[in-house]
Amino acid sequence: MTKNRKRSNAPVFWLLFGAGGMLAALTGPMLIFITGIAIPLGLLFPEDTMSYPKMLGFAQNFFGKGFIFVIIALFLWHSVHRIFHSLHEFGIPAGPTSKLVCYGTALAGTLVSAFVLFRMGF
Amino acid sequence: MSKRRPYIRPMDGWWKKNPFFIEYVIHESTAFFVLAYALTLLVGLVRLGQGETAWSAWLASLKTPLAIVFHVCLLAGAVYHAFSWFKLMPVTLPPVRIGGRKLRADEIVTGGFVAAVAGAAFIYLLVWGLA
Amino acid sequence: MSDPGKIIEIEVLRYNPENDEAPHSTVYKVPFTDDMSVLQGVQYIKDNFDGSLTFRWSCRMAICGSCGMMINGVPKLSCETFLRDYYPNRISLEALAHFPIEKDLVVDWSGFMEKLESVHPYIIPKEKRSPEEGEYLQTPEQFGEYIRYAACINCTLCYSACPQFGLDPDFIGPGALAILHRYNMDSRDGGATRRMELVASEEGVFTCSAAAYCSEVCPKHVDPANAVNINKINASKDYFLRFLRPKGES
Numbered sequence: 001m002t003k004n005r006k007r008s009n010a011p012v013f014w015l016l017f018g019a020g021g022m023l024a025a026l027t028g029p030m031l032i033f034i035t036g037i038a039i040p041l042g043l044l045f046p047e048d049t050m051s052y053p054k055m056l057g058f059a060q061n062f063f064g065k066g067f068i069f070v071i072i073a074l075f076l077w078h079s080v081h082r083i084f085h086s087l088h089e090f091g092i093p094a095g096p097t098s099k100l101v102c103y104g105t106a107l108a109g110t111l112v113s114a115f116v117l118f119r120m121g122f
Numbered sequence: 123m124s125k126r127r128p129y130i131r132p133m134d135g136w137w138k139k140n141p142f143f144i145e146y147v148i149h150e151s152t153a154f155f156v157l158a159y160a161l162t163l164l165v166g167l168v169r170l171g172q173g174e175t176a177w178s179a180w181l182a183s184l185k186t187p188l189a190i191v192f193h194v195c196l197l198a199g200a201v202y203h204a205f206s207w208f209k210l211m212p213v214t215l216p217p218v219r220i221g222g223r224k225l226r227a228d229e230i231v232t233g234g235f236v237a238a239v240a241g242a243a244f245i246y247l248l249v250w251g252l253a
Numbered sequence: 254m255s256d257p258g259k260i261i262e263i264e265v266l267r268y269n270p271e272n273d274e275a276p277h278s279t280v281y282k283v284p285f286t287d288d289m290s291v292l293q294g295v296q297y298i299k300d301n302f303d304g305s306l307t308f309r310w311s312c313r314m315a316i317c318g319s320c321g322m323m324i325n326g327v328p329k330l331s332c333e334t335f336l337r338d339y340y341p342n343r344i345s346l347e348a349l350a351h352f353p354i355e356k357d358l359v360v361d362w363s364g365f366m367e368k369l370e371s372v373h374p375y376i377i378p379k380e381k382r383s384p385e386e387g388e389y390l391q392t393p394e395q396f397g398e399y400i401r402y403a404a405c406i407n408c409t410l411c412y413s414a415c416p417q418f419g420l421d422p423d424f425i426g427p428g429a430l431a432i433l434h435r436y437n438m439d440s441r442d443g444g445a446t447r448r449m450e451l452v453a454s455e456e457g458v459f460t461c462s463a464a465a466y467c468s469e470v471c472p473k474h475v476d477p478a479n480a481v482n483i484n485k486i487n488a489s490k491d492y493f494l495r496f497l498r499p500k501g502e503s
Contacts, residue, residue, distance in 0.1 A: 005450050005451060005454035005455070005456065005457075006454060006455050007450075007453050007454060007455075007492070008453060008454060008455045008457060008459045008488075010459035011453075011459070011485075011488060011489035011492035011493070012492075014459060014485060014489065015489055020156075021203075021207055022207070024156050024200065024203055024204070024207075025203060025204040025207040025208060025234075025238055025241075026204075026237060026238060026240075026241030026242075026244075027241050027242070027244075027245050028156065028159065028200035028203060028204065029197060029200045029201045029204055029238075029242060030241070030242035030243075030245040030246055031159075031245055032159055032193055032196045032197045032200050033197055034245070034246070034249050035163075035166075035184070035193075036159075036162075036184065036189070036190070036192070036193025036194075036196060036197070037190060037193050037194065037197065039184075040181075040184040040185045040189065040190060040193075041185075041190065045249065045250070045253050046253045048253075049249065049252070049253040050181060052170075052174040052177045052178065054252065054253075055170055055177065056170065056177075058252060059167070059170060068163075068167060071160075071163065072160050072163050072164050072167065075156050075157070075159060075160035075163075076157065076160045076161075076164075078153070078156055079153040079154070079156040079157035079160065080153075080157065081153075082150055082153035083153050083154065083157065085150070085462045086147075086150050086151065086153070088420060089136075089137070089147075089150075089416060089420060089462075091133075091134075105157075109160065109161070109164050112164060112168065113164055113167055116167050116168055116170075116171040117167070119171060120170075120171055125270060125271050126270060126355070127270035127271075128270070128353030128354060128355055128361045129268055129270070129275065129276060129353060129354040130353045130354075131276075131350070131351075131354070133416075133419050133420055136416055136419060137416070139326050140326055140327070140466075142464075142466050142469065143416065143464065143466070146416075146464045146466070150462070210463060210465060212479070213463060213465045213468060213476070213478045213479050213482060214463055214479075214482045215482075216483045216486060
């Protein structure tokens with residue numbers, strides 16, 4: 001039995017999913033706690049931790065830029081890949097539309113963050 | 123003539139039929155929490171790029187009760203993501219060998235949880251260093 | 254001693270392609286003893302209530318892989334599952350999930366057989382040897398690399414545990430991929446490259462979303478989910494490294 005099999009392009013998305021999932025598991029809870037709970041409520045960290053000059057400085061620093069980019073982009077690629085699979089599991093076929101919406105969101109988010117970070121200068 | 127008429131059962135509601143799949147659907151849906159956080163950060167980044175006024179407005183919006191509740195939900199989702207991610211590692215990783223011995227499943231999971239704590243500590247110290 | 258008067262209700266999803274539009278449930282009250290398996294309960298129904306009840310079985314000792322069915326929604330071998338563990342509750346029996354029902358508890362396995370064939374489930378020797386050159390030697394460590402996957406008895410419980418197979422019947426699936434991995438991991442085998450086309454294809458490993466219930470239900474602890482996920486890594490390497498390989502090789 002020989003069928004003509006088409007190679008799947010999934011490795012690209014699967015690797016981004018895996019890297020993002022690992023990064024989210026290692027850093028996600030603490031990042032959410034700090035940026036969404038601790039700092040807005042004024043807990044544990046100095047008042048000016050996320051002040052404009054500090055954050056701008058972080059985003060202009062080479063390491064900080066990379067950190068922000070990797071977090072946003074990989075979290076996006078991780079989540080849209082899972083959602084793409086879940087949509088299929090709930091009866092929405094894994095067709096071109098579903099693919100475009102899911103991976104398109106991640107791609108757009110990645111490009112926007114790259115653009116903003118680039119424009120801020122070094 | 124063949125009397126065969128194989129019956130194909132529908133898949134509707136497949137995930138409700140087994141507690142194992144209910145857990146699976148819950149841990150898969152943590153993706154919505156990760157996505158929501160990524161988009162929150164993306165908005166913050168865009169606001170940062172627009173200058174000080176925009177950034178301060180964004181920071182102020184994080185202080186509203188709704189934003190706090192939203193982030194508490196995100197935190198719960200992210201913690202469950204981390205928990206289920208490492209719980210599944212014995213299945214998703216190739217065999218891990220240390221000193222010629224294959225690690226048992228529970229050792230891989232424990233290693234994952236230790237890494238998660240170390241990752242959280244790293245982020246905590248990183249932010250302290252910046253502050 | 255067990256109480257000979259015990260009666261358990263067994264609900265069976267019946268389907269007769271000649272008369273029934275769709276499957277329907279029938280409940281049987283089956284007297285049982287503590288040593289009776291679910292398979293024996295089904296045999297009791299056939300012998301005493303309805304001779305047309307159709308099901309597969311052979312060895313009665315969890316090695317032939319014929320008697321799998323959904324027992325209270327969980328894929329299990331009916332020969333090693335005991336009525337006493339469900340009593341006094343009702344047991345519901347259904348043909349293995351995700352496969353087309355042929356009749357009653359019998360499913361159509363022809364799709365699985367094709368998939369099994371497609372993985373080249375035999376050793377493709379790395380180096381041809383004549384009998385004079387002697388046998389292919391293997392160390393215990395090399396044996397240990399694949400023996401777990403060689404325990405598969407083709408019972409297909411893993412397919413009934415796999416939502417992705419249910420949603421997409423073309424998915425090669427946990428069982429056949431575990432067997433593929435068994436041969437890839439064998440030190441005597443050199444067929445991994447030939448099997449890669451299937452692994453990396455759209456019907457291959459990437460359909461798996463790591464629900465991993467397959468490994469949970471496997472009666473032989475083969476861990477197909479791990480085999481599939483290891484091959485996602487292998488296929489990803491192949492995806493990117495193929496550009497570095499000299500042309501003409503595959």
